[in-house]
Amino acid sequence: xxxxxxxxxxxxxxxxxxxxxxxxxxxxxxxxxxxxxxxxxxxxxxxxxxxxxxxxxxxxxxxxxxxxxxxxxxxxxxxxxxxxxxxxxxxxxxxxxxxxxxxxxxxxxxxxxxxxxxxxxxxxxxxxxxxxxxxxxxxxxxxxxxxxxxxxxxxxxxxxxxxxxxxxxxxxxxxxxxxxxxxxxxxxxxxxxxxxxxxxxxxxxxxxxxxxxxxxxxxxxxxxxxxxxxxxxxxxxxxxxxxxxxxxxxxxxxxxxxxxxxxxxxxxxxxxxxxxxxxxxxxxxxxxxxxxxxxxxxxxxxxxxxxxxxxxxxxxxxxxxxxxxxxxxxxxxxxxxxxxxxxxxxxxxxxxxxxxxxxxxxxxxxxxxxxxxxxxxxxx
Amino acid sequence: xxxxxxxxxxxxxxxxxxxxxxxxxxxxxxxxxxxxxxxxxxxxxxxxxxxxxxxxxxxxxxxxxxxxxxxxxxxxxxxxxxxxxxxxxxxxxxxxxxxxxxxxxxxxxxxxxxxxxxxxxxxxxxxxxxxxxxxxxxxxxxxxxxxxxxxxxxxxxxxxxxxxxxxxxxxxxxxxxxxxxxxxxxxxxxxxxxxxxxxxxxxxxxxxxxxxxxxxxxxxxxxxxxxxxxxxxxxxxxxxxxxxxxxxxxxxxxxxxxxxxxxxxxxxxxxxxxxxxxxxxxxxxxxxxxx
Amino acid sequence: xxxxxxxxxxxxxxxxxxxxxxxxxxxxxxxxxxxxxxxxxxxxxxxxxxxxxxxxxxxxxxxxxxxxxxxxxxxxxxxxxxxxxxxxxxxxxxxxxxxxxxxxxxxxxxxxxxxxxxxxxxxxxxxxxxxxxxxxxxxxxxxxxxxxxxxxxxxxxxxxxxxxxxxxxxxxxxxxxxxxxxxxxxxxxxxxxxxxxxxxxxxxxxxxxxxxxxxxxxxxxxxxxxxxxxxxxxxxxxxxxxxxxxxxxxxxxxxxxxxxxxxxxxxxxxxxxxxxxxxxxxxxxxxxxxxxxxxxxxxxxxxxxxxxxxxxxxxxxxxxxxxxxxx
Numbered sequence: 001x002x003x004x005x006x007x008x009x010x011x012x013x014x015x016x017x018x019x020x021x022x023x024x025x026x027x028x029x030x031x032x033x034x035x036x037x038x039x040x041x042x043x044x045x046x047x048x049x050x051x052x053x054x055x056x057x058x059x060x061x062x063x064x065x066x067x068x069x070x071x072x073x074x075x076x077x078x079x080x081x082x083x084x085x086x087x088x089x090x091x092x093x094x095x096x097x098x099x100x101x102x103x104x105x106x107x108x109x110x111x112x113x114x115x116x117x118x119x120x121x122x123x124x125x126x127x128x129x130x131x132x133x134x135x136x137x138x139x140x141x142x143x144x145x146x147x148x149x150x151x152x153x154x155x156x157x158x159x160x161x162x163x164x165x166x167x168x169x170x171x172x173x174x175x176x177x178x179x180x181x182x183x184x185x186x187x188x189x190x191x192x193x194x195x196x197x198x199x200x201x202x203x204x205x206x207x208x209x210x211x212x213x214x215x216x217x218x219x220x221x222x223x224x225x226x227x228x229x230x231x232x233x234x235x236x237x238x239x240x241x242x243x244x245x246x247x248x249x250x251x252x253x254x255x256x257x258x259x260x261x262x263x264x265x266x267x268x269x270x271x272x273x274x275x276x277x278x279x280x281x282x283x284x285x286x287x288x289x290x291x292x293x294x295x296x297x298x299x300x301x302x303x304x305x306x307x308x309x310x311x312x313x314x315x316x317x318x319x320x321x322x323x324x325x326x327x328x329x330x331x332x333x334x335x336x337x338x339x340x341x342x343x344x345x346x347x348x349x350x351x352x353x354x355x356x357x358x359x360x361x362x363x364x365x366x367x368x369x370x371x372x373x374x375x376x377x378x379x380x
Numbered sequence: 381x382x383x384x385x386x387x388x389x390x391x392x393x394x395x396x397x398x399x400x401x402x403x404x405x406x407x408x409x410x411x412x413x414x415x416x417x418x419x420x421x422x423x424x425x426x427x428x429x430x431x432x433x434x435x436x437x438x439x440x441x442x443x444x445x446x447x448x449x450x451x452x453x454x455x456x457x458x459x460x461x462x463x464x465x466x467x468x469x470x471x472x473x474x475x476x477x478x479x480x481x482x483x484x485x486x487x488x489x490x491x492x493x494x495x496x497x498x499x500x501x502x503x504x505x506x507x508x509x510x511x512x513x514x515x516x517x518x519x520x521x522x523x524x525x526x527x528x529x530x531x532x533x534x535x536x537x538x539x540x541x542x543x544x545x546x547x548x549x550x551x552x553x554x555x556x557x558x559x560x561x562x563x564x565x566x567x568x569x570x571x572x573x574x575x576x577x578x579x580x581x582x583x584x585x586x587x588x589x590x591x592x593x594x595x596x597x598x599x600x601x602x603x604x605x606x607x608x609x610x611x612x613x614x615x616x617x618x619x620x621x622x623x624x625x626x627x628x629x630x631x632x633x634x635x636x637x638x639x640x641x642x643x644x645x646x647x648x649x650x651x652x653x654x655x656x657x658x659x660x661x662x663x664x665x666x667x668x669x670x671x
Numbered sequence: 672x673x674x675x676x677x678x679x680x681x682x683x684x685x686x687x688x689x690x691x692x693x694x695x696x697x698x699x700x701x702x703x704x705x706x707x708x709x710x711x712x713x714x715x716x717x718x719x720x721x722x723x724x725x726x727x728x729x730x731x732x733x734x735x736x737x738x739x740x741x742x743x744x745x746x747x748x749x750x751x752x753x754x755x756x757x758x759x760x761x762x763x764x765x766x767x768x769x770x771x772x773x774x775x776x777x778x779x780x781x782x783x784x785x786x787x788x789x790x791x792x793x794x795x796x797x798x799x800x801x802x803x804x805x806x807x808x809x810x811x812x813x814x815x816x817x818x819x820x821x822x823x824x825x826x827x828x829x830x831x832x833x834x835x836x837x838x839x840x841x842x843x844x845x846x847x848x849x850x851x852x853x854x855x856x857x858x859x860x861x862x863x864x865x866x867x868x869x870x871x872x873x874x875x876x877x878x879x880x881x882x883x884x885x886x887x888x889x890x891x892x893x894x895x896x897x898x899x900x901x902x903x904x905x906x907x908x909x910x911x912x913x914x915x916x917x918x919x920x921x922x923x924x925x926x927x928x929x930x931x932x933x934x935x936x937x938x939x940x941x942x943x944x945x946x947x948x949x950x951x952x953x954x955x956x957x958x959x960x961x962x963x964x965x966x967x968x969x970x971x972x973x974x975x976x977x978x979x980x981x982x983x984x985x986x987x988x989x990x991x992x993x994x995x996x997x998x
Contacts, residue, residue, distance in 0.1 A: 038956060042496050082816075082906040087709060094705035108910050111818050115907035130815060174641055174805050176815035200640045203802060205600055207591045210390045211635040214516075218383045232498030232594045240590070243509050243518045264500045264592045415787030462967060476733050476787060477923065478970045484920065485963035488956045603798065606791045645802045648795035655792065656780060 028072040029065065029326050031056075031316060032098030033309075034088040034113060036105055039080035043231075043260050044105045044305050048126065049075065051306030052102075054294060055313035065321040071313070074098055082112035089113045093121060099326045102312045104128045105305070107176060114141055122329045126312040127305060129255070130176055134353045140329045142336060142354040144308045144315070146255070146277050148177055152184035154361040154379050155254040155275035160192040162375075163249055163273065165222030169198040171212055171237075172227030172253070181227045181253045197221050207233060209240045217244060227253035231261035235268070242268040249273070254361075258303055262369050272366045273374070278307050278345055279362045282373045287344035311343045311356075386515050387636045388629060393521040395628025396528035397587055401601050402608035402620040403532060404579030410615020411552045411572035414463070414475035419580050419605055420598025421486035426451050426581025427593040428490060431501045440503045444585045451581025452574055458482070459573045464566070483598065490595040503589035524586045531579065532621050539617070548572055552615055580605075607647040611654050613661025622662055626650075687849070694841045698834050707833040708905060713945045714840035715901035718847055720922040720937030722894035725851070727923070728931035730887045731867035735919055736793025739777075739800055740770045740892040742914040744899025749817040749909040750810065759823050759830070763900045767893040774892035778885045797914045804911035816910035823904045830904040840901050844938065847894060852934050854890070863887055924962055927969055 033052055035045040052073050064070040074096040076088035085106075092098045093116075100122040104110040107130035117123040118138050125133060125143045129151070134143050146154075159165070168189060172178035182199065189196050197219040200212045216224065224247040228234045234256070241247070254275030262269055280291050280301035290310065294302045302310070315336065322339070323331040341348045345358040361379040364371045401423060408416045429447035434440055462478060505519035539545040550558040551568045559565045583601065584593075591597070604627070612623025627647060635643045654661060701707055719741055726734040744766045751762020781792045804811045811817065823830040830836050854860050862883045865873040874880050903909060921944065922937070929940030948958055 038954070039496075081912060082908045082910060083712070083902070086906045087705075087712075090705040090708060094703045108814075108816055108908060108912075111815070112906045112908040115818070132815065132818075136819070174814055176813060179808075179813065202640050203644050203805065205603075205644055207597075207600060208394060210394070211387060211632045212640055214383065214386050214390060215636045232592055235498060235500070236591045239592075240518075244516055245509070260497050264498045266500050266502075409787070415791065462971065476790060477927065478967055480920070480923075481963040481966040481970070485960050485967070488960040488963065491956045492954075492960070603795070607795070610788070610791065641806050642802065645799045648792075648799045651792060651795055652780065655788070659783075 028070050029317075029320065030072045030074050030096060030098040031313060032089070032092030032096055032101045033073055033075050033103035034078045034085055034092060034101060034109075035075060035103040036080045036109075037075070037077035041080050041105050043258075044127070045077075047303060047305035048103060048105070048309045050298060051302065051309040052313050054297065054306070055310045055317075058293075059314065059317050065317050066324070066326060071317055073313075078103070078106075078109050078113075080106060080109065082108050085109035085113045086116055089116045099320075100124065100316050102126055102309070102316065107133060114138060117141070122316070122332060124312045124316055126308040131180060132176075134355050137353070139354075140333050142315075142333075142350060142356070144312050144356050145304075146358075147355060148180040149184055150355070150357075150379070151254040151275065151277070151361075152181050153188070154377060155251075155363070156185060156188035158275065158363050158375070158377065159223070159225075159251060159273075160188055160194065163223065163251075165194060165249055167195045167197045167219075167221045168223045168225055169200075169216045169219060169221035169247075170196060170225045170227070171198075171200040171202070171209075171216065173206075173230065173233070174201050174203050175229075177229060178227040178253070185225060204230070204233075207236050209237050210244070213241060213244050217247075221247065223247065223249040223251060225251045225253075227256075229253070229256040231258060232264065234261050235263075235265040238265050238272070239268040246271075255304065257364075257366070257371060258305075262366065262371075265369070267369055269366045270368065274364050274366070274371075276304060276362050276364055276371075277358060277360075277379075278304050279364065279371065279373050281371070282362075282376075283344060284346065284360065284376070286342065286346050290344035307344060311345070311348070314343065315341055315348075382514055383636070387632050389515050389517060390636075391629030391632030392625065393517060393525050393628070394632060395625035396521075396525040397583060398604050398608050398628055399528050399621050399624035400524075400531055400579050400583040400586070401605045402612065402624050403535065403617055404576040404583075405605040406609045406612070406615055406617060406620045407572050407579070408576035409609060411548055412463075412569045412576075413555075414479065415606075416573075416576065417476060417479040417602065418458075418482040418486065419479075419577065420600075420602030421483040422451055422455060422577040422580040422598075423584040423601040424490060424593070424595065424598040425454060425486065426584030427501065427588040427597060428494065428584075429581070430585035430588050431499050431593055434502050440501075440505075440589075444582070447585040448578050448582050451584075452578045455574045455577035455581075456570070458577075459570050463573065464570075483602070487595050487598065494595070496595060498592040498594040500592050501585075501588035505589070518590070520586075520589050527582070527586060531582065532617065535575075536617055544568075544571070603647070607651050609661075610651050611661055613663045616661065616663045619661055619663035626662075687845075690845055694838070694845065698837050698841070702834075704833045707837045709945065709949075711833070711837040711840045712902060712905045713941055714837070714844045715898050715905070716922070716945075717925070717938045717941035718840075718844050718901065719895055719898035719918070720925040720941050721844075721847055721851065721934075722891040722898065723919065723922045724926045724931055724934075724937045725887055725891035725894070727926055728933075728936070729863045729867065729891075730884050732884075733790045733923070734793055734891070735790045735916060736795070736797045737891070737895050737922070738914055738916065738918040739793070739797045740774065740895035741899040741918060742797070742800055742804070743770045743773060744896030744901075745903055745909045745913045746804065746811060746817070746899075747896065748900035748903050749820070752823065753812075753817045753820050754810070759825055763825075763897070766896050766900055770892040770896035771889055774889045775885070778888040782881065782884045782888060794916055794919075797916055797919075801911045801914040804914060811911070812909075814911060816908050818908040820903070820907060836904055843897065843901065847897075848934055848938070855934060859883070859886065924966060927966055928962075 035048045036042055037045045056071050056073050060070045074092060076092050078085040078088045089101055092101060101117050102124040104125045105127045107128045110125050110128040110133055114123060114133060123141045127145045129145055129148045131147045131149050170182055170185060172182060186196060198216050228237065250271060251273045257274050283291050319332050319335045320326050323335040325331055337350050346360060348356050348358050350356055358379060361377050362373055363375040363377060365374050405416060405419050408414060426447050429450040430443050433443035433446055503520055505523055508519040510517050510519055510522060539549055547563045547568055550563060551565055555565055608623040608627050609620060611626060612619030631643060631646060634646050723734055723737050726732050747766025747769055748762045751757040751765055752759055781789050805814050825839060828835050828839055830839060862878050865878055866880050866883050870880050925940030925944050926937045928943055929936035
């Protein structure tokens, strides 16, 4: 009777899968978001959900696109793994019947997803930063967030030009993101004749940095540069830095500091310099509306995650509207590349690799557990 | 030279933390005869219990023993309901899978209750650093070192001198013989299990202020626990202490002077070497098969 | 219960035919790429669960480090076609060979130990493998992993095509099941079973326990590696996470759900495991909690898995129909 049970399982499987997914209302334009709803990056996924829903709400309130059609967000969990991302995107395309894929925080995941979307559907990577993603040369793939290199170059210019340390020590987790940060740092420091006295690369399980910090202290650097995007570990790290007496100047890789990292650090991160593409506390004239309305609705300021997905949804909607189609991806891509788009960051333009360029970059410093703006520099 | 001394001191205090985790694991392994893959979960629960108390204003030094008590209660319930049933059940690998599943379940529960983000545990010793003879040591770590010595010392004395303690040793050496001489073996096993996980919970409460607490904090503790226990010898308390110190110092030296990126592999290399050349561990008994 | 030999053969050929029909029907009826590729991936993962069960249900150890061979398969295939420019078939073969050699070496060292020791050390080795994969960037692509492969083909079959992918993985799974059934019925299979039930007893009747365990381990490795290689066409990227113990945990759940004493148990478990999240749309943490709780309950009350529960239930129902005045 084992076979009967096996057959039964298979038949019921097929029935379930055949009936999967409700038929979408013919009117809505469905946007698929593959985001991490579980796992270590779950908070980013939640931020994205808020930002995306907020964007959709505003667009629909204005009357929708393409002759009054509303946009609808469909979410799938990418589980923080490439396989999860692939399954999520496949499901969004087949079952969710979406017209475009967006979302994306982890670079390996987005890379896997991009192999599914290539030649099939428009893919707007909101947050993942690896240069490799846009190096692939996919005409329907766009990236909203700065790549690691773009961020690094802007931030390193500040370090070299303004902070002017004589010696620098680097420590960072062993990820692709951080490797690129390190490479860019090495280049910038070499060009300015600043010595990199120590490089320590640790793995993701490390939570005791005493040995590393002791070694770094022994080489007495002017500036400690930490590259780590994981809130709990970064908070621990900085606490331990504080316990060992700290360093003269401290910096952290741009684009990673979030309230979720500052809170558990309990003040240990005060004084750190960093950078970001966007600042809620001082957004410039273009961002004010976005910040205020977001704050009014959610009672909290939007961070970068919410911002990039907000921009992504708006750009998708605007480009589709302007191109007059939701499925001619060649046309939509052309419209995106040729346009100059008004976003909370100012005027955004895409380059030929699909990367978005915003006019400004913000240098920040942590004060009393919050990020404060030091300078608004011109990015290119 | 100063760097070397500082590194050795770092290793020493690191090892002290490991020792508390390991001694609990070795107790359970040696006396109850199961590999407690849920050990990391109890470590995490100790940390979270401490957080819950300190965030409500309880003094840290009071919160720690209360956290241990909470873990004791959970451990007792777990042992009575789950462990006993699966241990004396049909498949001999049952306890491994059960404790593993238990660990997973606890992590999932912690994420659902507290969220995946790390949370700080406030300790009055948290931010202060002592400086002796040019060596930095954080006050919290000195506290951990003191606790470690205390716990291991008391445990060692209790096992050697008290009646119950000697019964525990007897059960470890010869469960059937102990049963025949009238010792209530199941309750001794329960006692050992509860003590073991209490140690894990204590370690969690002590290490919380240093590393912040988060749902998967138990993984690291679990791996460290097992590597130390294999190194030092299963079922041996001096072995746990010795192994912990050795691991702590080896890790610190390797990380500072050799390579940071390969340090996580060090523990396993030591374990494999131990299993190849001295399978019973440094101070363990020459006996490998467990039933 | 013994059936006449020829009747059993007929019955089994019917099972086989039914399985082939189901596979063909599934692949042809469902053109939805999501369903088909997910089914293909599930077949590959079920193959991994099968390899885990060779150890768990076969000789009675918990191979927490089985994802080591899974990773060797994935990276072997990826490095072969990505970095060395080999064809997928050759890269796959190479990965299988490496996994068997690896199993021989590791098995020689660790299988002398029983129970937890073996499990812990095998787990530790996957940790080392993950660190190595992350650090050895020129070979493994580092933390970002290996991607950007040319078209993956197996002989004339294009694995990039969803239906072909499903047919290949499903067929591989079926063939593997047949092979393992044959093994189980062979003298070696009997030796494995005796070792699983009672090592000392087996030793005393002349079974070379160490050799049996080693051979079982070496048998399981290529299946795991094959599974790993077959998942490469699905995500088109291989990262160090492939060595994560989470994969082994998932496969253990599958084996236990379906029943470790049944050869197809892991496959049933894999189907349930992949299906339920799609149908119920649970929060994944709730899913882990529920599955772990189920495992605990299974181990407490029915260590043989759902299969054992099914057997017990049938016995109970059978008994109820007996008109036996003495009960």
